[in-house]
Amino acid sequence: MSIKVPNEFRLGLNTGFAVNRYSEPEEWVRIIGDELGVEITQFTADMLNVDLSKKIIYKQVDRIQKACDAYKVSIPCTFTGGFTRVNHLAHPDHDIRRHWIEWFKRFVDLSVDLGSKSMGSHFGIFTHLDNNNPDLRNTRRQQNIDGWHEVASYAKDKGLEFISWEPMSISREQGETISEARKLHNDVNIGSPLPFKICLDVDHGDLSSKDPRDTDPYEWLDEFALESPLIHLKQTNLYKSGHWPFTKEYNEVGRIQPDKLLQTLIKKKINKVDLFLEPSFKEREPYDSNVINVLKESVDFWRQLVKN
Numbered sequence: 001m002s003i004k005v006p007n008e009f010r011l012g013l014n015t016g017f018a019v020n021r022y023s024e025p026e027e028w029v030r031i032i033g034d035e036l037g038v039e040i041t042q043f044t045a046d047m048l049n050v051d052l053s054k055k056i057i058y059k060q061v062d063r064i065q066k067a068c069d070a071y072k073v074s075i076p077c078t079f080t081g082g083f084t085r086v087n088h089l090a091h092p093d094h095d096i097r098r099h100w101i102e103w104f105k106r107f108v109d110l111s112v113d114l115g116s117k118s119m120g121s122h123f124g125i126f127t128h129l130d131n132n133n134p135d136l137r138n139t140r141r142q143q144n145i146d147g148w149h150e151v152a153s154y155a156k157d158k159g160l161e162f163i164s165w166e167p168m169s170i171s172r173e174q175g176e177t178i179s180e181a182r183k184l185h186n187d188v189n190i191g192s193p194l195p196f197k198i199c200l201d202v203d204h205g206d207l208s209s210k211d212p213r214d215t216d217p218y219e220w221l222d223e224f225a226l227e228s229p230l231i232h233l234k235q236t237n238l239y240k241s242g243h244w245p246f247t248k249e250y251n252e253v254g255r256i257q258p259d260k261l262l263q264t265l266i267k268k269k270i271n272k273v274d275l276f277l278e279p280s281f282k283e284r285e286p287y288d289s290n291v292i293n294v295l296k297e298s299v300d301f302w303r304q305l306v307k308n
Contacts, residue, residue: 003305005262008272011299011306012040014232016081016243016280017291019046025063026070033071035292036299039308040074042230042276043114044081050106061113068115076274077164077230078111079199080121089147090124090140090174097147104151112158119155120164120199120230123148123184126172141174145188152194164199164230167220169206176206177214178223185227198224201232201278202256203243217256218264225268232278233302243280246298258305275306 013032022028028047032038048060068074088100104121111119124144130136152163165188167175175181181198188196202217213219217236221228235244235254244250265273277298281287 003259003263003266005305005307006266006271007308009262009265009306010040010274010308011038011302012042012076012274012276013038013295013299014042014079014276014278015044015047016278017295019044019081019083021288021291023047025060025067029064029067029071029073031292031295033068033073036295038299039072040076040274042274043075043078043111043116045078045107046081046083048110049083050103050110057110061110064114075114075116077118077120078107078114078116079119079164079166080107082280085122085125087125087127088121089151090126090130090144092127092130092136092140097143101147101150105154108151108155108158108160111160117161118164118197118230119160120166122168123165123174123188125174128172131172141184148188148196149192152192152196156194160194162195162197162229164197166199166201166232167204167224169204171206176204177209177211178205178220179211182223185224197230198228199230199232200224200228201234202261203232203234203236218260221261221264222268225265225270229273231273231275233275234278243278245279245294246277246301247294248297251301258302262305275302277302 013036015028018028022031032041048057050057089097091097091100108119126137126140130140155163167181170176175184185196185198200220205215205220207215209215235246235250235256237253237255244254279294279298281291
């Protein structure tokens with residue numbers, strides 16, 4: 001692999017691996033900065049739920065900030081996680097949507113306190129009832145967009161630069177095909193107080209789509225590279241959905257090739273992007289005890305090309 005990668009292509013790590021395994025800020029930051037030698041991380045909401053009291057949040061933020069200073073790790077962005085993979089701004093109940101709008105405002109506050117420039121999430125999830133009724137779906141979709149615009153107005157006042165959203169893999173979770181993701185991305189940016197960007201995931205896309213482009217990560221990259229300052233990386237193939245790491249076992253059968261992925265971005269004249277490894281691990285042995293070794297191998301695999 002011998003391509004010239006721009007200096008502002010940065011390799012980072014999503015904190016999903018640490019949830020309930022490495023809850024101590026001093027430990028998960030040490031692992032990222034010291035053991036793995038990574039300087040940026042995408043902080044997930046599962047690490048510190050903003051429904052906790054302000055006292056608890058302030059104490060945890062102080063510990064995180066001190067640990068990041070000690071290990072030279074920065075948090076340029078935050079994102080929702082597995083525990084927050086819920087309907088939120090697309091929920092059919094008005095009061096629950098209101099709760100999540102306020103929740104996201106508190107998540108904006110946390111993001112700013114951590115030094116982040118952006119906050120992100122999946123866009124919103126429809127119930128089966130709403131998704132299968134065109135009129136209800138259109139209503140929920142607009143409510144979803146309106147909710148994000150309210151959050152964006154708050155985020156702008158607090159100093160965030162943009163909000164990111166992640167195209168998913170089924171219609172209920174939105175952005176499941178290239179055409180649907182493009183339409184939703186255009187629609188949410190119309191009249192938005194703050195720009196919406198895409199956090200592209202190389203493992204997402206609707207497997208039931210008749211268009212082969214919708215399950216080709218390189219086609220997604222080609223389409224959305226200019227709007228995707230953040231990219232989630234995991235190894236994958238056409239016949240599975242999950243969060244494989246970049247180890248020899250999975251690289252032999254996976255289709256994510258660093259040189260091909262990076263060349264796709266470079267051809268689109270991308271000069272700056274944050275690439276966040278996002279593997280997940282079963283709560284089974286030996287997987288649970290081998291997390292750090294697997295992460296080291298995955299980081300080393302990408303470090304062949306991405307030096308920052």
